[in-house]
Amino acid sequence: MPTYLFETEEHAALRAQARKFAERAIAPNAHAWEENEEFPRELYSELAKAGLHALGYPEDVGGAGGDITHVLCASEELVLAGKSVGTVVGLGSHGIALPPIVRFGTPEQIDRFVKPVLSGEKIAALAITEPGGGSDVANLKTRAVRDGDHYVLDGAKTFITSGVRADLVTVAVRTGGPAHGGISMIVVERGTPGFTVSKKLKKTGWWASDTAELSFESCRVPAANLIGEENSGFYAIMANFVTERLFLAGQCVAIAELAYRESIAYARERSAFGKNLTGFQVIRHKLADMATRIAAARALTSEVATRFVRGDAAPQLAAMAKNTGTDMLSFVVDQAVQIHGGYGYMREYVVERLYRDARLYPIGGGTREIMNEIISKAEGY
Numbered sequence: 001m002p003t004y005l006f007e008t009e010e011h012a013a014l015r016a017q018a019r020k021f022a023e024r025a026i027a028p029n030a031h032a033w034e035e036n037e038e039f040p041r042e043l044y045s046e047l048a049k050a051g052l053h054a055l056g057y058p059e060d061v062g063g064a065g066g067d068i069t070h071v072l073c074a075s076e077e078l079v080l081a082g083k084s085v086g087t088v089v090g091l092g093s094h095g096i097a098l099p100p101i102v103r104f105g106t107p108e109q110i111d112r113f114v115k116p117v118l119s120g121e122k123i124a125a126l127a128i129t130e131p132g133g134g135s136d137v138a139n140l141k142t143r144a145v146r147d148g149d150h151y152v153l154d155g156a157k158t159f160i161t162s163g164v165r166a167d168l169v170t171v172a173v174r175t176g177g178p179a180h181g182g183i184s185m186i187v188v189e190r191g192t193p194g195f196t197v198s199k200k201l202k203k204t205g206w207w208a209s210d211t212a213e214l215s216f217e218s219c220r221v222p223a224a225n226l227i228g229e230e231n232s233g234f235y236a237i238m239a240n241f242v243t244e245r246l247f248l249a250g251q252c253v254a255i256a257e258l259a260y261r262e263s264i265a266y267a268r269e270r271s272a273f274g275k276n277l278t279g280f281q282v283i284r285h286k287l288a289d290m291a292t293r294i295a296a297a298r299a300l301t302s303e304v305a306t307r308f309v310r311g312d313a314a315p316q317l318a319a320m321a322k323n324t325g326t327d328m329l330s331f332v333v334d335q336a337v338q339i340h341g342g343y344g345y346m347r348e349y350v351v352e353r354l355y356r357d358a359r360l361y362p363i364g365g366g367t368r369e370i371m372n373e374i375i376s377k378a379e380g381y
């Protein structure tokens with residue numbers, strides 16, 4: 001398998017470690033967890049004990065060190081060897097929930113919120129999207145009004161990954177006037193009166209990960225839970241989106257690589273008209289097209305991740321990597337199902353699940369259209 005160009009021996013060792021973990025702890029249960037729409041909570045601490053949950057975070061906040069390149073490699077192996085995208089994205093929800101706290105939080109907030117999540121003891125989620133709209137982040141409506149040493153929250157969030165089981169949720173709220181200058185980030189802990197999980201949502205793919213609708217009704221949250229300065233949350237959200245989009249681009253590559261491998265194995269074993277499917281040029285060319293597009297998406301993701309680590313990744317590059325990844329993935333999973341014929345439409349086949357999982361990527365973390373808006377603005381049309 002072609003790896004990312006940035007990879008060193010350190011990345012190879014990490015891949016081996018993640019592969020070993022996923023083969024043992026995820027793969028044997030992947031299908032059951034996806035069908036039951038849940039994986040065991042203990043998996044967070046098992047992943048942490050294996051040294052894979054806190055990657056990409058500095059040691060002084062409880063992290064295991066490394067950067068986004070290490071996260072991309074470990075996460076790809078968890079998908080390839082574990083074969084449950086829902087489990088991997090559920091395990092990874094802290095990847096979007098914690099960075100605002102790490103970047104802008106106080107030492108006390110790091111101790112209370114970041115460390116117990118990175119050790120696998122607690123689950124974290126990020127809540128930005130609202131039932132009334134997700135793309136127009138600057139227009140979000142959930143209010144947080146200061147009352148003494150608390151904020152009182154009223155509003156709702158939806159489509160929140162790991163929201164059903166989260167012990168803490170990094171919530172985007174309106175503390176000031178309209179538009180982006182009135183937004184703040186605040187951490188709401190499970191059990192806070194007025195904070196409820198109003199619904200566990202049923203969805204197309206990512207079944208093993210839970211997705212929630214959250215409600216805040218006169219919910220009193222200590223002012224000490226505010227992350228950074230009041231009304232400075234929009235900047236934190238935008239900075240977070242760049243890494244989230246790179247993660248998502250990497251996930252597209254990983255899922256496509258898995259669909260490609262499953263398709264090669266199936267085509268070699270299945271016969272029609274007296275020969276294996278790989279005996280047909282049209283099938284070989286489908287596989288060749290899949291491999292080519294995966295390589296192209298991997299190359300762009302690799303370049304943007306490398307620039308990001310160097311400190312010069314512009315948001316439009318992450319948007320380009322995400323759109324390239326999602327377009328590639330939509331194509332690859334469709335071809336994978338086609339190569340599998342009727343079995344590709346059956347629930348016990350991995351590619352059937354990957355086909356459903358893939359549909360999220362042009363939507364989540366900013367839609368395909370919003371990525372093009374970011375690119376258009378940066379290009380100055």
Ligand SMILES: Cc1cc2nc3c(=O)[nH]c(=O)nc-3n(C[C@H](O)[C@H](O)[C@H](O)COP(=O)(O)OP(=O)(O)OC[C@H]3O[C@@H](n4cnc5c(N)ncnc54)[C@H](O)[C@@H]3O)c2cc1C
Nearest residue numbers: 126127128129133134135159160161363364365366367369
């Ligand atoms: C499985 C899943 C998990 C998710 N996890 C999280 C999470 O953990 N936390 C979180 O906060 N959110 C999460 N989301 C929400 C996700 O980020 C939003 O769904 C996404 O940002 C789009 O918002 P929306 O669904 O409200 O669509 P809308 O904003 O209503 O958009 C609807 C359509 O209109 C288009 N559109 C909107 N504005 C424009 C424009 N200016 N120009 C052109 N087209 C436009 C969109 O591209 C889209 O096609 C998740 C979503 C899903 C499905």
